Amino acid sequence: MQLVINGLVIGSIIAITAIGLSMIYKTLNFVNFAHGDFVAFAAYIALFANASLGMHLASAFLVAILATIVLGIFMEKVVWHPMRRKNASRTTLIIISIGLALVLRNTLIFIWGGSTRNYNIPVRRGFEFFGATIAPNQVLVIISAFILVFALHCLLSRTKIGKSIRALSDNIDLARISGIDVDRVILWTWVIGLGLAAAGGVLYGLVTAIRPDMGWYLLLPMFAAVILGGIGNPYGTIAGGIVIGLSQELSTAILPTEYKFAVSFVVMTLVLLLKPEGIFGGAK
Amino acid sequence: MGVKVKILEVRDLVTGYTDLNILHGISIHIKSGEIVSIIGPNGSGKSTLMKTIFGLLRPRGGAIVFKDHDITGVKPDAVVRLGMSYVPQEKEFFPSLTILENLEMGAFIRDDDISDSLERIYAIFPALKEKRQIRAGSLSGGEQRMVGIGRALMLSPDLLLLDEPSAGLAPVMRNMVFEKIAEINRAGTSILIVEQNARRSLGISDRGYVLETGRNRFEGRGQELLENEDVLRLYLGG
Known part of the structure; x- marks a missing residue:
């Protein structure tokens, strides 16, 4: 039971952080290797606002999301958009994103050092639940993730901008032909994808130590979730994230903990071999 | 009926993807209210012509005029706003x-x-x-x-571009699509069709153009083309 709870917690974090990775992958046709470092960036901004500026964690959460979105918009304007205009190849974009990942991570190390940090919040006792101990922070993570997913669903299915985001990820050429302002919608895709990644990053900091490489190590499970869910399918990615989180944690019942991350790799490889379009179907 | 005005005019259009040109000076026009078909074998430049008209491909020479606006090299989002829509293949x-x-x-x-x-x-x-x-x-x-x-x-839209509207459909569906195209046209939309299925397409068209390797080969009224022996032999399979 404890493992199931832990799995759901990490699974929700993987789910909400991976959505942006999936949407950008499908819409712009490249894998953003810096995505995980945006997750870490958000956790550090929240840490700074909370521990250094003394803000309440809820306000720090919002500050972190905003800061990450601003950084994301900046990157789109200075890097990704000019690169698309030059018809940069997919490989070029991927290599740029790896470079960006390194810059981001080392900036975090430069400012805050490489050691692990924690938010300045009171430690509260966990409570018993069917023989498992649940920390209040874990409940907070699951509830927040649930709210974010619901908000995302409303946005994608009810608003014009949300529908156009899905349209772009389906068929960007047809979106252009229909007169949709593609560049503006791409900007929104970044805003929402990175906003969710940032929220996930701050929440991740609640249940794990904040380290500069926390996002980088989350990248592999995120990829696994994206591929499991079908690239560009946000709902599939959410389900994929939960599955990966659960399988990672449950594996520790039979395997040493160090193999946790290998589990997502194995799951991803199996899916690629058996059903390359993802178990939830790519981009439906 | 009054004198029909040209809603679209393409003059001496030259374009291509790489160093090679696909279109070597195509000229066509559509009058308001017409259905016009463009037929020709694979590689004759039919789809390329459509993409260039709609601004998906930059012309290297020639001019495109739509409702008195010069839209040569204008991007699709602006073309859409002028009243032209495109259904890709x-x-x-x-x-x-x-x-x-x-x-x-x-x-x-x-x-x-x-x-x-x-x-x-x-x-x-x-x-x-x-x-x-x-x-x-x-x-x-x-x-x-x-x-x-x-x-x-x-x-x-005032003008609808249809790229191979019947491709890949069962015969019943094909008939349905051509009937609908005629219906849409009767409601006032001018239509430009690129088709492999030349017989059906010319059947509902006012006029047609036959392209060959990026050049105009024949043009005429839909029925005339269907009865033209050269067109029959070359493009309609006898």
Whole structure:
């Protein structure tokens, strides 16, 4: 039971952080290797606002999301958009994103050092639940993730901008032909994808130590979730994230903990071999 | 009937993808209210011509005039706003969006109420109304074609470009598509069709052009072309 709870917690974090990775992958046709470092960036901004500026964690959460979105918009304007205009190849974009990942991570190390940090919040006792101990922070993570997913669903299915985001990820050429302002919608895709990644990053900091490489190590499970869910399918990615989180944690019942991350790799490889379009179907 | 004005005129259009030109000086025109077919074998430049008219490909020479606007080299989003819509040959719909959402995307640039346009499209394609909450990706080929054409009609365009509207469809569906095209035209939309299925396409057209390796080969009234022996032998399989 404890493992199931832990799995759901990490699974929700993987789910909400991976959505942006999936949407950008499908819409712009490249894998953003810096995505995980945006997750870490958000956790550090929240840490700074909370521990250094003394803000309440809820306000720090919002500050972190905003800061990450601003950084994301900046990157789109200075890097990704000019690169698309030059018809940069997919490989070029991927290599740029790896470079960006390194810059981001080392900036975090430069400012805050490489050691692990924690938010300045009171430690509260966990409570018993069917023989498992649940920390209040874990409940907070699951509830927040649930709210974010619901908000995302409303946005994608009810608003014009949300529908156009899905349209772009389906068929960007047809979106252009229909007169949709593609560049503006791409900007929104970044805003929402990175906003969710940032929220996930701050929440991740609640249940794990904040380290500069926390996002980088989350990248592999995120990829696994994206591929499991079908690239560009946000709902599939959410389900994929939960599955990966659960399988990672449950594996520790039979395997040493160090193999946790290998589990997502194995799951991803199996899916690629058996059903390359993802178990939830790519981009439906 | 008064003198029909040219809604679109293409003069000496030259274009291509790489170093090689695909079109070597094509000239066509469409008068207001006409259906015009462009036929020709594979590689004759039919689709390339459409993409260039719509601004998806930059012309290297020649001119394109649409409703008295010079649209040579103008990007698709601006062409759409002038009143031209385009249904590409493949992937003419958004698979993960519902039928209704597909149609809404066709009206993306409009901020007003779109229910009139929706009703007009449902009147042309009643099947779309019943299934409007169903994802386009799960529809049959014929229904997907309807979604593609419906999306393009959401802005009530003056000119509709259709790239191979009958490709890949069963014969019954093909007939349906050509009947619908004629119906849309009767309601006032000028139509330019590129088709492999030349016989059916010319059958509903006022005029047609036959292209060969990026050049004009024949032109004439739809019936004339169908009866022209050279056209018959070369493009209609005897």
